[in-house]
Amino acid sequence: MSQLNATTLTGMPSIEELEMMRDYIMFPHLITMVQKSIDDISYKQITLKNVLLRCQEYIMQAISADFRGTKQEMRRRGIKVVEEEANDGILYFRYFCRGYEERFGIVREALRTEIISKLTSYTNNLGQQLKSNKG
Structure with a gap:
């Protein structure tokens, strides 16, 4: 039985789904x-x-497009993430995945590092778009 089928039956999220949850948390930031x-910049x-x-x-x-896509995919897979609290630099969340429920925390600094990495990726993609469109 493949990992995806096993996780679908048990409700436990796959690695891909955990990454999707992380991205879902990052997008609003x-x-x-x-x-x-x-x-x-508008005022300067x-x-x-x-x-x-x-x-x-x-x-x-x-x-915004990626955030919408992530929300739709999570909804399709029966995954919900709820922010619970913040304590000592750790953000706590609870997720519900096909009947499975778990709580996890993300260290603020780790989230900040992930956000910077993701923003760098978007910036690099824009740079590639600009390079490929030059006349």
């Missing part, structure tokens, strides 16, 4: 960070302001 940056008088704003809006659209 990413959106907030990019929106804050857009707001900050800087060279290439419109270029910077368009790049950040492109990144925001990509993040």
Whole structure:
């Protein structure tokens, strides 16, 4: 029996589903960070302001699309994540996965590192798009 079939029967999430939950937790933080940056740049008088704003809006659209896709896939798989509390630099969540329930914590610093990595990935993707579209 494959891992996916075994996890589907038991309700326990697969590694892919755990990563999906992590991303689901990260996306709102990413959106907030990019929106804050857009707001900050909007009020400043800087060279290439419109270029910077368009790049950040492109990144925001990509993040939002991925967040929607993640939420839809989690719903399809019967997975729900609920934030519970924050204690001593640890964010606690409870997840429900096909009848299986578990609690887990994410260290704020680890989440911050994951967010930076994910944001770097979106920025690199934008860079690749710009390179491939040059005339």
